[in-house]
Amino acid sequence: MKNQIKFVQGNEACVEAALYAGLDFFAGYPITPSTEIAEHMAVRLPQIGGRFLQMEDEIASLCAIIGASLTGNKVMTATSGPGFSLMQEALGYAIMTEIPCVIVNVQRGGPSTGLPTHASQGDINQARWGTHGDHAIIALTASNHQDLFDITVEAFNLAETYRTPVILMLDEITGHMRERLHIPKPGKIPIVSRLKTSVKQGVDYHPYLPREDGRLPMSDFGGIHRYNVTGLFHDMWGFPTDNPQIVHGLLRHLLDKIGNNVHLIAKYKEYYLEDATTILVSYGSSARSALHLVNNRRNRGERLGLLELQTLWPFPYGIVREKCANARHVLVVEMNMGQILREVKIAVEDPEKVFLANRIDGMFITPTDIRNILRLIQGKGV
Amino acid sequence: MSEKTTILTLPEEELVHPGNRACAGCGLSIIYRIGLKALGRDTILVVPPSCLTVLQGLYPIASTQLPCLNVTFASTAAAATGVLGALRAQGREKTTVAAWAGDGGTSDIGIQALSGACERGENFIFICYDNEAYMNTGVQRSGTTPQGVITTTTPIRGKLQKKKEVPAIIAAHGIDYVATASAAYPLDLYDKIKKAKTISGPKYLHVHCPCPAGWGFDPRYTVKIGKLAVETGLYDIYEIEKGKFQLTGPSQKLDNKKRKPVSDYFKTQSRFRALSKERIQEIQQSIDEKWEGYQKN
Numbered sequence: 001m002k003n004q005i006k007f008v009q010g011n012e013a014c015v016e017a018a019l020y021a022g023l024d025f026f027a028g029y030p031i032t033p034s035t036e037i038a039e040h041m042a043v044r045l046p047q048i049g050g051r052f053l054q055m056e057d058e059i060a061s062l063c064a065i066i067g068a069s070l071t072g073n074k075v076m077t078a079t080s081g082p083g084f085s086l087m088q089e090a091l092g093y094a095i096m097t098e099i100p101c102v103i104v105n106v107q108r109g110g111p112s113t114g115l116p117t118h119a120s121q122g123d124i125n126q127a128r129w130g131t132h133g134d135h136a137i138i139a140l141t142a143s144n145h146q147d148l149f150d151i152t153v154e155a156f157n158l159a160e161t162y163r164t165p166v167i168l169m170l171d172e173i174t175g176h177m178r179e180r181l182h183i184p185k186p187g188k189i190p191i192v193s194r195l196k197t198s199v200k201q202g203v204d205y206h207p208y209l210p211r212e213d214g215r216l217p218m219s220d221f222g223g224i225h226r227y228n229v230t231g232l233f234h235d236m237w238g239f240p241t242d243n244p245q246i247v248h249g250l251l252r253h254l255l256d257k258i259g260n261n262v263h264l265i266a267k268y269k270e271y272y273l274e275d276a277t278t279i280l281v282s283y284g285s286s287a288r289s290a291l292h293l294v295n296n297r298r299n300r301g302e303r304l305g306l307l308e309l310q311t312l313w314p315f316p317y318g319i320v321r322e323k324c325a326n327a328r329h330v331l332v333v334e335m336n337m338g339q340i341l342r343e344v345k346i347a348v349e350d351p352e353k354v355f356l357a358n359r360i361d362g363m364f365i366t367p368t369d370i371r372n373i374l375r376l377i378q379g380k381g382v
Numbered sequence: 383m384s385e386k387t388t389i390l391t392l393p394e395e396e397l398v399h400p401g402n403r404a405c406a407g408c409g410l411s412i413i414y415r416i417g418l419k420a421l422g423r424d425t426i427l428v429v430p431p432s433c434l435t436v437l438q439g440l441y442p443i444a445s446t447q448l449p450c451l452n453v454t455f456a457s458t459a460a461a462a463t464g465v466l467g468a469l470r471a472q473g474r475e476k477t478t479v480a481a482w483a484g485d486g487g488t489s490d491i492g493i494q495a496l497s498g499a500c501e502r503g504e505n506f507i508f509i510c511y512d513n514e515a516y517m518n519t520g521v522q523r524s525g526t527t528p529q530g531v532i533t534t535t536t537p538i539r540g541k542l543q544k545k546k547e548v549p550a551i552i553a554a555h556g557i558d559y560v561a562t563a564s565a566a567y568p569l570d571l572y573d574k575i576k577k578a579k580t581i582s583g584p585k586y587l588h589v590h591c592p593c594p595a596g597w598g599f600d601p602r603y604t605v606k607i608g609k610l611a612v613e614t615g616l617y618d619i620y621e622i623e624k625g626k627f628q629l630t631g632p633s634q635k636l637d638n639k640k641r642k643p644v645s646d647y648f649k650t651q652s653r654f655r656a657l658s659k660e661r662i663q664e665i666q667q668s669i670d671e672k673w674e675g676y677q678k679n
Binding site: 029030031032035038039042043046052054056057082086112113 | 431452454455456486490491493516519520522523525534535536537538
C-alpha cells in the first residue's frame with residue numbers, strides 16, 4: 001500500500017478512516033463545513049466498489065443509510081448543524097430499530113443557519129437529546145487527525161457492536177484544518193464486523209430477541225429471513241405492540257445496552273494528571289489549545305493537567321470524578337455555553353471548583369483565552 | 383403582453399445596491415437587478431440559503447433595498463405562505479410576496495414546501511434561479527444538473543441522471559402561470575414577472591442562470607453562454623398560461639434551420655468535459671425530437 005502518509009483536511013481523514021473501517025455505502029447532502037466528506041466519498045467509494053449517493057436533503061440522507069445498513073452495508077452520512085437538526089427524527093428511528101450507522105456532524109455556529117464557516121461545539125447536547133423520547137446514544141470526538149482516524153474506526157466498531165447510531169462530533173476546525181495523517185496498515189486497528197444470525201433459512205428468526213449478552217444478531221433485510229421493522233414499540237418479531245411489559249422491556253434494553261457499558265465505550269486521553277492541581281477538561285479542537293497551554297505552563301513549573309474526552313456520550317462520569325478528585329480547580333474548555341461543563345459539575349464531588357473557559361463568537365478558542373480565564377480563577381488577575 | 387419592455391422603458395430606480403458579493407460574471411446578479419425592478423418596491427422577499435444570500439452580503443454592504451426573509455433551506459414556500467397569510471389578515475393584499483430560491487432550494491430540499499403552496503393556491507411568485515448545481519457550497523450536483531455534468535459529487539463520469547423538469551412538475555399542479563426565462567434575456571424575464579404580478583394564485587418562474595465558477599467558463603461569456611443554451615434548443619423559453627403551452631421570446635423565433643448544434647454549447651464549458659461524442663449525438667437527437675414535437679403542435 002503506497003501513500004501511507006498524507007497531508008489532509010480532517011474531513012478527508014474521516015473519509016479514509018471510514019473506508020479503512022469497511023464503509024461501502026455513503027449518502028449525503030452538501031452543507032458547509034462537512035461537504036468535503038461527501039466530495040471525497042464521491043471519488044473514493046467508486047474506486048473500491050462502494051456506493052456514493054447524493055440525496056435531496058438530510059432527511060433522505062440518513063434514511064438512505066438506514067435502509068442500506070439494514071440490508072447489509074456499512075454506512076455513514078455527514079452533515080452540519082441545520083442538516084443534523086433535520087436528521088433528528090430518523091436518528092430516533094435508527095435508535096428504536098437498532099440499525100447501525102455513523103453520522104458525522106461537523107459543527108458550525110448555531111442556532112439555525114448560524115455561522116456556516118466558523119467554529120463551534122454547540123451541538124453536543126443536541127447529539128444527546130436532539131431526538132424525542134428517552135434514549136441512549138454514543139457520540140465521539142477527536143482533536144487531531146491521527147486520533148480522528150482511530151475514533152472514526154471506533155465509531156463504526158461501536159455502531160456494529162451495539163447496533164446503534166454513533167455520532168461523530170467534529171467541528172469546523174478539525175474538519176478543515178490540514179495536518180499529517182498516517183494511515184495504518186490494514187489490520188493494525190481491529191475492525192468489528194456485524195454479528196450475523198446463525199439461524200438457517202426456513203427457521204424462525206427473531207430480529208429483536210437479544211442473546212444473553214444483550215446483543216442482537218442481524219440478518220440482511222430482504223435476504224433469507226422475512227421480518228418486520230418498525231419505529232413503533234415492537235416485540236421480538238419486530239411487530240408493533242403496546243403491551244406495557246414489552247414496551248418497558250424494550251426501552252430498558254435500548255438504555256441499558258449502552259448505559260451498562262460506559263466503561264467499555266469511554267475513550268479519553270490524559271496529560272500530566274498525576275500531580276495536577278488544576279485540570280483542564282476539553283475535547284475536539286478546543287483540546288488542542290488546552291494541550292498547548294498545559295505543555296507551556298508545565299515548562300514553567302505550574303501543575304496543570306489535561307483530561308481530553310473522546311467519548312462525550314454516554315458521559316464518562318466515573319472517569320471524570322476519579323481523575324478530577326484531587327484537583328483544586330477544574331476548568332472545562334469548550335466552544336459553547338457550557339454543555340459539557342454541566343456534566344462535569346454532576347460528575348465531580350465539589351461542583352463549586354468547576355469553571356468554564358469558552359468562546360461563542362465563532363472564533364477558535366486560543367491558549368491565551370484559556371490562560372486569561374485561568375488567571376482569574378487562580379486570583380492572579382488578567 | 384401588449385408592449386415589450388426595452389432598455390429605454392425599463393424603470394431607472396435600482397432596488398439592488400451597486401457592488402455585491404457575487405462572483406464576477408454571475409448570472410444571478412443580472413436577473414436579481416432586473417427582477418427586482420419588475421417586482422417593485424412593495425415586495426417582500428423570501429429566500430433560502432443559496433448564492434443569493436451570499437450576494438445579499440453582510441452588513442453594512444447588504445445589497446437589497448427590499449425586506450428579505452432569509453429562511454431555512456427546506457421552507458421557502460412555507461415561510462412565504464405565512465407572510466401572505468399575515469398580509470391578508472392585515473388587508474395588505476397589494477404587497478407582492480416573492481420567493482426566490484436556487485435550484486437546490488427549489489427542486490430538491492424545497493420541493494415539498496413549494497408543492498404544498500402551489501396546491502393550496504397561495505398568491506405568490508416563486509422564482510427559481512437555476513445555475514444547475516449547488517454553487518454556494520462549491521459545485522455539487524443538484525436535481526436540475528444536466529446529465530453528464532462534472533461536479534464535485536459526480537467527479538468521474540459526470541451526473542448519470544437527467545435534469546429534473548421542475549417547470550413541468552409545477553405545471554402539473556394546475557397553477558395559472560408557469561414560465562421559463564434566462565439570465566441572457568433579462569428583459570424577457572422582466573416582462574414575465576410583470577405579467578405574473580397581474581395573475582392571482584401561485585406563479586412559477588424558472589430562470590436559467592449561467593455560473594462562470596461552477597460551469598467553467600470565462601466570466602465575460604455569461605450572456606453568450608446563456609444565449610447559446612437557448613439558440614441550440616437545449617433550454618427553452620416558454621410560458622404555460624392556464625395550461626396552455628407556448629414558446630416565447632427567443633425560443634419562439636427558433637426553427638429547425640436556425641438552431642445551432644448543441645455541441646457548440648457543450649464545448650464552451652469545462653463541466654461537460656466527460657461527455658462522449660456518442661452521448662452528445664444522443665442529446666442532439668433528443669433535442670431534435672423535442673423540437674419536432676413543438677412544431678407539430
